[in-house]
Amino acid sequence: MKEKYGLMAEFSTHEELVHAAEKAYEHGFRNMDGYAPFPVEGLAEALGKKTRLPLLVLIGGIIGGLGAYFMEWDANVISYPINIGGRPLNSWPAFIPITFELTVLGASLTAFFFSLGLSGLPKPYHPVFNVPQFERASQDRFFLCIETRDRLFRGDETRDFLLSLNPLTISEVDK
Amino acid sequence: MKDAEAKSIIPDSKISPLGYPTNLLEPGQTYESVNRTIAEIPLRLSAPKSWWIGAIIAFLLLMMFLFAIAWLFIKGIGVWGVNIPVAWGFAIVNFVWWVGIAHAGTFISAILLLLFQHWRTAINRFTEAMTLFAVSCAGLMPLLHLGRPWVFYWLFPYPETMGVWPQFRSPLVWDVFAVGTYFTVSLLFWYLGLVPDLATVRDRAPRLWQKKIYGIFALGWRNSAAHWQRHQIAYLLLAGLATPLVLSVHSVVSLDFAVAIVPGWHSTIFPPYFVAGAIYSGFAMSLNIIIPVRKVYHLEHLITPRYLNNMANIMLVNGMIVAYGYFIEAFMAYYSGDIFERYMMFNRAFGPYGWIFWSLMLCNVLVPQTLWSARIRRNPLTLFIVALFINIGMWIERFVIVVTSLNRDFTPSAWAMFFPTRWDWMILFGSVGLFLTLLFLFVRLVPMISISETRELVAEPQRANVP
Numbered sequence: 032m033k034e035k036y037g038l039m040a041e042f043s044t045h046e047e048l049v050h051a052a053e054k055a056y057e058h059g060f061r062n063m064d065g066y067a068p069f070p071v072e073g074l075a076e077a078l079g080k081k082t083r084l085p086l087l088v089l090i091g092g093i094i095g096g097l098g099a100y101f102m103e104w105d106a107n108v109i110s111y112p113i114n115i116g117g118r119p120l121n122s123w124p125a126f127i128p129i130t131f132e133l134t135v136l137g138a139s140l141t142a143f144f145f146s147l148g149l150s151g152l153p154k155p156y157h158p159v160f161n162v163p164q165f166e167r168a169s170q171d172r173f174f175l176c177i178e179t180r181d182r183l184f185r186g187d188e189t190r191d192f193l194l195s196l197n198p199l200t201i202s203e204v205d206k
Numbered sequence: 207m208k209d210a211e212a213k214s215i216i217p218d219s220k221i222s223p224l225g226y227p228t229n230l231l232e233p234g235q236t237y238e239s240v241n242r243t244i245a246e247i248p249l250r251l252s253a254p255k256s257w258w259i260g261a262i263i264a265f266l267l268l269m270m271f272l273f274a275i276a277w278l279f280i281k282g283i284g285v286w287g288v289n290i291p292v293a294w295g296f297a298i299v300n301f302v303w304w305v306g307i308a309h310a311g312t313f314i315s316a317i318l319l320l321l322f323q324h325w326r327t328a329i330n331r332f333t334e335a336m337t338l339f340a341v342s343c344a345g346l347m348p349l350l351h352l353g354r355p356w357v358f359y360w361l362f363p364y365p366e367t368m369g370v371w372p373q374f375r376s377p378l379v380w381d382v383f384a385v386g387t388y389f390t391v392s393l394l395f396w397y398l399g400l401v402p403d404l405a406t407v408r409d410r411a412p413r414l415w416q417k418k419i420y421g422i423f424a425l426g427w428r429n430s431a432a433h434w435q436r437h438q439i440a441y442l443l444l445a446g447l448a449t450p451l452v453l454s455v456h457s458v459v460s461l462d463f464a465v466a467i468v469p470g471w472h473s474t475i476f477p478p479y480f481v482a483g484a485i486y487s488g489f490a491m492s493l494n495i496i497i498p499v500r501k502v503y504h505l506e507h508l509i510t511p512r513y514l515n516n517m518a519n520i521m522l523v524n525g526m527i528v529a530y531g532y533f534i535e536a537f538m539a540y541y542s543g544d545i546f547e548r549y550m551m552f553n554r555a556f557g558p559y560g561w562i563f564w565s566l567m568l569c570n571v572l573v574p575q576t577l578w579s580a581r582i583r584r585n586p587l588t589l590f591i592v593a594l595f596i597n598i599g600m601w602i603e604r605f606v607i608v609v610t611s612l613n614r615d616f617t618p619s620a621w622a623m624f625f626p627t628r629w630d631w632m633i634l635f636g637s638v639g640l641f642l643t644l645l646f647l648f649v650r651l652v653p654m655i656s657i658s659e660t661r662e663l664v665a666e667p668q669r670a671n672v673p
Contacts, residue, residue: 045665052431065431068237068406069658069665075435082432084439092447106363106371115375125375128458132380132387135451139444143394146440147401150433153425160428166409168429169402171237171661 034206036158037063037178038189039165040198045071048173051196052077055177058192062181066159066174068167084149088142095137099130161205176204230325231663232507240508240660244653245407247503249416253650256502261646267639274632278350285629292612292624297351299604300634303487304344304641305385305459306480306600309452310488311337312392315399316448319441325516327659328509331403332499333492334396335652339644340491341389343637348381350633377461384458391451395444398437401427403653456484463607469550470611473538479531486524486570487600489517493593497586499649508655511584518583521596525574528603532571546616554610558623563606569599 042048045067052065056079065074103126107113112120147153159165159176168174175196177189193201253261278285288295311333318326349358361382363372372379404424411417427433460480463471493514500509539551555563573595582588614621648654 066429067431067434068429069402069661070434070438071431074431078431080432080435082436082439084436085443088440088443102363103374107374111369111371113373115373118375122375128377128380128454128461129374129383131454132383132451132458135447136387136390139391139394139447142440142443142447143398146398146436147425150430150436152401152427152433155421155426157426157428165428169406169409169427170241 035179036161036204036206037176037184038193039159039162039174039176039202039204040193040196041164041200041202042173042175042196042198045069045074045173047197048175049074049077051175051193051198054196055175055192059183060177060181062178062184064176064178066165066168066176068169068171068173071173082149084142084145087145088138091141091145092134092138095140096130096134098137099133100126103129158204158206162202164200164202172199229510230327230512231660231667232510235507235664237661237664240664241406241410241657243505243508244655244657244660245403245410247649248407248651248653249411254502256498257646257650260642261650264639264642264646267636268643269639270632271636271639274629274636275350277629278633279355283351283353285627286633287624287626287630289622289624291615291620291622292609294351294608294612295624296626296630296634297347299601299608300637301344301347301351302459302480302604302608303601304340304347304637305388305456306484306487306604307491307597308337308340308344308388308392308488309456309481309484310492311335311340312388312395312448312452313485313488314492315395316445316452319445320449324663325513327663328505328655329492329496329513329517330659331396331399331652331656332496332654333488334392334399335645335648335654336488336492336495337392338389338396339641339648340488341385341392342644343641345385345389346637346640377458377465380458381462384455388451388455391444391448395441395448398441398444399656400652401425402429402437402658403656405429406657407653453481456480463611468611468615469544469546470535470539470554470607473535475531475534475538479528479535482524482527482531483600483603486521486528487597489521489524490593490596490600493517493521493589494597495645497590497593499654501586503649503654505655508660514586514589515580515583518577518589518592521593522574522577525570525577525596529571532567549614550611553614554606557610557614559606559610559613562602563610566599566602566606569595570603573599 040051042051048065048067049071052063052074055063056077061079063078065071065078067074104121107122107126108120114120118125159168159174162174164172165174175193175198177184177193183189190201286295286297288297311330314326314333315330315337319330349355352358360370361372361379372382401424404420405427408417408420408424411420457477457480460476464473464476466472496509497514500506536551539547542548554560573592576582576588576592582592609624613624
């Protein structure tokens with residue numbers, strides 16, 4: 032027998048999916064994921080998903096800003112000091128625009144690369160794509176997949192649990 | 207097991223107290239109809255005839271652009287009309303114009319997102335693409351204006367053998383960082399929003415090679431709740447970051463002028479006045495693009511009159527701010543008591559370039575007043591014409607600021623006129639060709655409306671119909 036990744040239930044509306052996710056979380060499942068063609072409000076929370084992304088973005092922004100000011104200070108005070116109209120070498124107000132721009136740049140690069148990177152993307156292959164109707168997850172259907180690695184996962188029992196949520200279909204996900 | 211088809215019930219369109227239809231989506235739209243309408247355009251193997259005509263014209267203009275650039279590189283900037291005292295000519299006018307156009311994209315995608323304005327849904331992808339392409343055109347202009355463009359990288363701080371570093375007190379160096387950051391952030395924002403839609407196109411592709419190509423760019427997106435969570439947080443944070451960024455970029459551009467002591471440039475109103483002007487021209491350009499595309503691709507049920515009406519309203523407001531800027535510029539010139547400032551203003555309106563100043567007033571102040579009429583705002587054709595006037599007007603505005611300030615400054619013996627050469631015009635229209643070529647490719651290859659956000663509107667119809 033082929034190894035399985037999990038069991039996947041298909042729903043037709045996002046309300047049903049959120050309801051199912053809440054039920055599954057209540058039941059004690061943790062290693063599961065919901066799939067929806069648009070960001071469903073409250074779904075990630077219902078599944079108990081958390082993310083540290085905002086903190087990382089803050090750190091990225093701070094590094095960008097400090098790095099920018101250091102770069103300007105080093106270039107115009109240490110490496111290549113020029114006296115322009117008697118202004119101080121470390122003329123900080125003139126250094127603010129670039130400090131600001133690079134703060135934004137640092138934070139944005141972090142937001143972009145970490146939002147994809149923490150999700151493990153790019154990732155061309157994933158077991159869920161083996162389910163034929165999963166193509167509709169990006170179009171008009173809503174899926175809940177309980178993974179075999181969850182400590183409460185017991186083949187038929189889990190299938191019965193998913194059936195109690197009244198889905199359209201239930202499919203086994205091949206690894 | 208339940209009925210397979212999820213349908214959304216969108217109430218019939220209401221009419222707002224201001225007299226425009228309020229719905230953001232025509233009634234009767236389902237997930238499937240939205241997916242099909244948007245995703246089928248890039249997947250189809252043929253394109254409408256009007257696409258071909260437009261794309262060929264744009265491509266020819268692009269070829270002219272490359273030709274003009276080649277000649278410029280061979281001969282140097284002496285082929286342009288610029289000289290002392292008018293050392294900044296079309297290249298800088300075009301630069302400011304293009305950066306300005308870019309601003310509407312970020313305004314729509316970032317500021318309206320933060321303000322929960324759902325009428326950005328069908329147009330944000332479009333205007334973000336417009337931002338990218340306009341910034342590309344803008345970024346080329348100062349590079350072409352460099353005497354030795356092949357050493358453009360001297361603008362960047364890097365440890366080199368000459369031991370020379372950029373002068374960070376100069377607004378021209380700020381520009382490099384502002385425009386560079388702006389382009390990068392716009393690109394990230396645009397692509398992040400695009401990833402889920404590329405996945406939709408991938409999953410709908412009927413041919414394997416299309417599946418593969420869109421699959422590569424979709425990065426393996428699988429619509430997981432955990433991914434959506436990070437995606438939404440990143441998207442919101444990028445919007446929050448892009449909002450002050452967009453205000454800073456045109457402010458920095460305006461400081462290129464305001465920091466100088468030239469009469470007509472040395473003015474504290476410049477940053478806000480430039481930003482308002484930027485959003486003004488950006489919305490005008492968005493309308494000039496969206497109105498024809500909406501018609502050619504039959505997207506009227508997704509880009510409803512509500513969108514056009516709201517964009518016209520924003521344009522009207524920004525037009526009033528810009529008009530106020532013109533007024534304050536003239537008033538401050540008079541009130542300063544400075545003879546050079548006073549003469550600059552007099553020369554602007556009644557000097558040799560006076561007719562250009564008055565056409566600016568016509569295009570940017572007078573014609574947009576027609577937008578007070580709901581009938582003009584709701585008719586795509588009249589709106590298109592008004593937007594065209596504003597686009598031309600905003601280009602003229604930058605010409606007036608750059609050229610009429612420089613051509614007669616402090617010393618009358620140094621006064622001289624500026625006359626553009628054919629190479630100046632070829633660069634201007636050529637850059638329009640670059641912009642349009644990129645835009646035609648975008649419309650052909652990428653889902654041009656955010657499919658996932660439109661699905662959200664289908665799922666929550668009450669959002670689609672707010673007054």
